[in-house]
Amino acid sequence: MEIFDTHFHLDPEDDFSSFLQRSYDDLRLACSDYREVPSKLLMLCAGGSYAGSLRAMEFADYAEEVWFSCGVHPHDAAEYHLDRRDFSIFKDHRKLLAIGEIGLDYFYGFSDRDTQLSVLQEFLDMALDWDKPAMLHLRDKDNCRQAYDDALALLSGFSNAGGRFVIHCYAGNQDDARKFLDMGGYFGVTGMYTFKAAHNIRETISIIPDDRLLIETDSPYLAPVPYRGRNNTPGMVALVAASLGASRQLPPEASTALFTANGKRFYRIKE
Ligand SMILES: [Zn+2]
Numbered sequence: 001m002e003i004f005d006t007h008f009h010l011d012p013e014d015d016f017s018s019f020l021q022r023s024y025d026d027l028r029l030a031c032s033d034y035r036e037v038p039s040k041l042l043m044l045c046a047g048g049s050y051a052g053s054l055r056a057m058e059f060a061d062y063a064e065e066v067w068f069s070c071g072v073h074p075h076d077a078a079e080y081h082l083d084r085r086d087f088s089i090f091k092d093h094r095k096l097l098a099i100g101e102i103g104l105d106y107f108y109g110f111s112d113r114d115t116q117l118s119v120l121q122e123f124l125d126m127a128l129d130w131d132k133p134a135m136l137h138l139r140d141k142d143n144c145r146q147a148y149d150d151a152l153a154l155l156s157g158f159s160n161a162g163g164r165f166v167i168h169c170y171a172g173n174q175d176d177a178r179k180f181l182d183m184g185g186y187f188g189v190t191g192m193y194t195f196k197a198a199h200n201i202r203e204t205i206s207i208i209p210d211d212r213l214l215i216e217t218d219s220p221y222l223a224p225v226p227y228r229g230r231n232n233t234p235g236m237v238a239l240v241a242a243s244l245g246a247s248r249q250l251p252p253e254a255s256t257a258l259f260t261a262n263g264k265r266f267y268r269i270k271e
Helices: 016-030 050-062 075-081 115-132 146-160 174-182 199-206 236-248 251-265
Strands: 002-008 040-046 066-070 096-105 134-139 165-169 187-188 213-215
Touching: 002 251, 016 040, 016 236, 040 050, 040 096, 040 236, 040 251, 050 075, 075 096, 075 115, 075 199, 096 115, 096 146, 096 236, 115 134, 115 146, 134 146, 146 165, 146 187, 146 199, 174 199, 213 236, 213 251, 236 251
Parallel strands: 002 040, 040 066, 066 096, 096 134, 134 165, 165 187, 187 213
Antiparallel strands: none
């Protein structure tokens, strides 16, 4: 059995070999309710800057079970705007699965809205051009929906042109979820799904069909319950699969098989 964490980040100081070791240790820990621990942990290392994408690519070169994505996170949009780097070196890499992490973050607003929009559009164009799905991050200021409105507008053009996308760590509302579903969108579920207070996320995710959900950790952030607050690794994705499965009357093994197959289909992993 294999399990697929479709979104995580490396810390700059992580050493590849010990990172893999910690991830597999966590996988065993996270599978206490499984009858069988998955023997293989597939991982998609998300780039969020030029340097981060390079490192994600190095990790994918190092480990057979690691793939990667390249992109500019909205936090880094302003820096990228000033110091444009050439992402074409990633284009033909056999382990490049997606363009991301890209998106809009008006909560922190580290880059102004116009800059975020133009960088996002540029990378969505790249995703179309390179025939890769886009992996998005969306966050609004409290009580505001500008980021979702802007994303709906950009993604409608993108999906009409044949683009495929996932909104990672989906925390939007049900109405928007329906609109993204109509555009063919997928939704990423993280350890946040297991947090006691995250009723709204569980409610929203409940309307998403099984075949549009991907499991992820967003590690090193968002360690699932009962390890909340701890440093997170891709192995903890087993707890996300178990929790999401439980809400759909699926035992952990069946849930793991379902959401791993979704990830492999969406990212077109053949083996
Ligand atoms: Zn992320």
